[in-house]
Amino acid sequence: MLSTQESTLTPSARRFPFPFREDSYRYSTNVEPAPQFVPTDAGGWGDRLIEIDPHYGSELEERAAILDRDPSRIAMLPHMGPAVWDTITTLLPVLATDYPDVMCFTREGRRCHWRNDLLGLDIDFVIGDASTLPMEPLRFIGSQIQDDIALLDQREDALWLDAGVITFAADWSLGFDVGMRFLEVHGPVPRVHEEQIITRAQQFLMRLQPGEKFRRTNWTMTVDRRLDTSTETYPEWGPDRLEVVDDPDLAKRLHLRVEVQHLIRLPHSGAILFLVRTHMISLAEISAVPAWRQRLGRVLAELPEDMADYKGISRYRHAAAQWLLGG
Amino acid sequence: MTATAEASAPALHNALELVLADVTDRTPSIRSFTFRDPAGNELPPYVPGSHIIVHSGDKANAYSLTGSGVLTAEYTISVLRVDNGGGGSAALHQLAPGARLSVSRPRSAFAPVATARHHLLIAAGIGITPMLSHMRAATEWGHSASLLYAYRQGEGAHLDDVRELCGERLLECTDRSSFLAALGVRLGEQPLGTHLYVCGPQGFMDTVLSAAAVAGWPPSRLHSEPFGTADLDPGQPFSVTLGRSGAVVDVPSGTSLLKALEDSGHKVPFMCRQGVCGECILPVLRGTPEHRDLYLSEAEKTANNSIMCCVSRSRDAGLEIDL
Amino acid sequence: MIPRHSSVPRPGAVPSPARAREYFAVSFGNEGFKESDAWLRRLDHSIQRQHVAFRTGDDAAAAALQARLASAVVGIRVVLAGPEADVYTLRALALRMGAVDEEVFLLVTPDGSRRVHCPHCQSTTVTDRPVGEVVVCTGCQKSLVIYHHFSRRTATYLGYMVDAEERAKEDAA
Structure with a gap:
């Protein structure tokens, strides 16, 4: 029987959404209603739609810096205005309900009041009037939550990625993908098309009724807890993938990167809100949870080559598996 | 409405219990009904063109909401009285303010296209x-x-x-x-x-x-x-094979597949009986449905692997469903 | 090989004329002109048509399409004929101006030119290299692999730095 060494667990490990249910991983349309608590070997996660953790301040600062540096990380086609307001009026009340000590939202007609003590923010704004917010509406809601945001419009019997603020992308580019059909966005992903996974996911999303909330997880690996692994900055972080292989600090530098993705049908615009929250945990932290250590090791060792290539982990995944399983 | 009448109606999934706040005559045959939350809370916002399914008596019918869907202190529908219609408009017309009704959450099936000029x-x-x-x-x-x-x-x-x-x-x-x-x-x-x-x-x-x-x-x-179910033609008679038991059920002209299944003792979940809500979907194992619903997408209709049994029928003699 | 389900456009069979109020055709090059002209001849005589021909895709072609669509009413169909880089660029313009896919007919002539978007510096490079090969970005001089990912909005292929993961090795050596 493997036991978890409570004393060495970091707080983020206790809330970490460990995604593997078996010793191997394949793509699937793995959606479930949200929120709901999932116990793990280290604790549990998932009881809230928006998770605020100790990285809140620093991650929001990082997002602001990225957007200042590279405005292509935020994109909105002209017809997506109502969907952005819908996002704001959907998420702020959720935050206020889940974090009543530090956040408060009230609304009367179109007039809203929002207080966020974590950021020292106290504002009044009017739904539909961008000039009443401290910044453009999409950037504003992106400045209140750690999640990346994508908005999908539904028309012509398809979903279209028509707006988003994505600063913590796992190797893709919002600036390039914006305006694409959902199926086109996922064009490069191996295997999922033959298995009809994306088609079924799109059908599922197009069926979501107003107010319904679901979630799924996705994962990859990242060197050095770097949140911004967008295609744009690939020349900066690409070299790490090779360097880390022979680094004696591999277990501290290499992180399991898990995205908790929420899928929400917005009530008035009818758009699909896609929230992507990135959590990272190093192999060293994972090793404090023996069940995770072994499971991740086996998943990495077994993963088919095309999937490892697409996830960008081919160079180091066997080294990682060896470290985890060699123990 | 009496409790017995409500008991015979299908339960609405995740329904709202609302109070009828106002009744206004628009024309001699069209009457508007305004519903509110009994506690005065705001109702869920909705996509323009959405409908709600309203229970009255033992009937349920879908009606379009007439508001913009942004600020939703109330839901308003307008109902044409059809004395021998199947949807219960006559029963609705008898209601007075103060009546409590079970109303579905708004569903969107007629949304504006966001990119339209x-x-x-x-x-x-x-x-x-x-x-x-x-x-x-x-x-x-x-x-x-x-x-x-x-x-x-x-x-x-x-x-x-x-x-x-x-x-x-x-x-x-x-x-x-x-x-x-x-x-x-x-x-x-x-x-x-x-x-x-x-x-x-x-x-x-x-x-x-x-x-x-x-x-x-x-x-x-x-x-x-x-709107209205009266517009669907009665259709040709057909029979359907039930995949699990092998039983064959005959569906006469003018009778829906759902009704024929119910009459032969099979329980199928349903709500609107108009091909709108999606509740009565059944998997198709064989054959070609004649799709008459508004729920399935064009791609799904072409795939022919599901049928909304409240309105859709069969194009050929070999329809087999997973029931 | 380009996977079957990628976003890369694949010119299929020559489209059939649809019921329409009028056709507006823009063609590029000799091949494009011939394709477009032959296609328009298939239309019923009663249908209005206009064909403007350009030597290559440039601002003048975009301006002509933009001017026509700015005053167009629903019922118009747009025919675009010529090399894919030109055809897809003007399709993007037509869609931006309110057209839907059903209203734009593409007749792609075999030429092989394509536009590649560099996400590292946001430049666009025109090349005749096929998908999967490498092109040097005219903006930042990085070597970009032309990826099997295509944006209809910008009519470009995604290119990304081909040797980002090699550099460290060379530096270390």
Whole structure:
């Protein structure tokens, strides 16, 4: 029987959404209603739609810096205005309900009041009037939550990625993908098309009724807890993938990167809100949870080559598996 | 309403229990009903063109909401009284303010297209109700929209509302020939990027949609929402094989597959019985359904692996369902 | 090989004329002109048509399409004929101006030119290299692999730095 060494667990490990249910991983349309608590070997996660953790301040600062540096990380086609307001009026009340000590939202007609003590923010704004917010509406809601945001419009019997603020992308580019059909966005992903996974996911999303909330997880690996692994900055972080292989600090530098993705049908615009929250945990932290250590090791060792290539982990995944399983 | 009558109606999934706050006569045969939350809370917002399913007596029927869907202190529907109709409009017309009703959450099946440069709304009679919703939302968001409204003299519901809302963007027609003339002109002068929405009796919608096709409008610009179940033709008789038991159920002309299954002792979940809500979906194992619902997407209808048994029938003799 | 389900456009069979009020054709080059002309001849005589021909895709072609669509009414169809880089660029313009896919007919002539978007510096490079090969970005001089990912909005292929993961090795050596 493997036991978890409570004393060495970091707080983020206790809330970490460990995604593997078996010793191997394949793509699937793995959606479930949200929120709901999932116990793990280290604790549990998932009881809230928006998770605020100790990285809140620093991650929001990082997002602001990225957007200042590279405005292509935020994109909105002209017809997506109502969907952005819908996002704001959907998420702020959720935050206020889940974090009543530090956040408060009230609304009367179109007039809203929002207080966020974590950021020292106290504002009044009017739904539909961008000039009443401290910044453009999409950037504003992106400045209140750690999640990346994508908005999908539904028309012509398809979903279209028509707006988003994505600063913590796992190797893709919002600036390039914006305006694409959902199926086109996922064009490069191996295997999922033959298995009809994306088609079924799109059908599922197009069926979501107003107010319904679901979630799924996705994962990859990242060197050095770097949140911004967008295609744009690939020349900066690409070299790490090779360097880390022979680094004696591999277990501290290499992180399991898990995205908790929420899928929400917005009530008035009818758009699909896609929230992507990135959590990272190093192999060293994972090793404090023996069940995770072994499971991740086996998943990495077994993963088919095309999937490892697409996830960008081919160079180091066997080294990682060896470290985890060699123990 | 008596408890017995409610007990015989199907339970609505995740329904709202609302109180009837106001009743207003629009025409001698059309009456508006306004529902509120008994505790005074706001109701869920909705997509313009959405409908709710309202239970009255032992009947359930779908009605379009007439608000913009943004600020939702109340839900308002307008109901044409059909004395021998199947949806329970007559029972609804007997309700007085204060009555409590079970009402579904709003469902969207007739949404405005966000990318449209202009929304051309065309309504006949009681088909004005979803257009009110569209027009109110367009006005609130500053989107371009215009309305062509055909009604019989003295029977135009919500005329004051649409006149005030639309101003010069409204064209009213009270006879067929002036409507057809106006339609022809309108179809030929809409800026590229316009989407057309039509609601009214089936024959009216057929007229509009085929005129649009002749004028070169591609299908993805055309959006229609029929109302009332009376418009569906009774269909040809067919029989269906139940995959799990091998039993064969005959479905006569004029009887729905859902009704035939119920009559032969099979329980199928259902709600609207109009091919709108999606509740009565059944997997198809073999054969080709004649899809008459508004729920399945075109791709799903082509795939022929599911059927909405409340309205759809069979194209051939070999229909087999997973039941 | 380009996977079957990628976003990369694949010119299929020559489209059939649809019921329409009028056709507006823009063609590029001799091949494009011939394709477009032959296609328009298939239309019923009663249907209005206009054909403007350009030597290559440039601002003048975009301006001509933009001017026509700015005053167009629903019922118009747009025919675009010529090399894919030109055809897809003008399709993007037509869609931006409110057209839907059903209203734009593409007649792609075998030429092989394509536009590649560099996410690292946001430049666009025109090349005749096929998908999967490498092109040097005219903006930042990085070597970009032309990926099997295509944006209809910008009519470009995604290119990304081909040797980002090699550099460290060379530096270390």
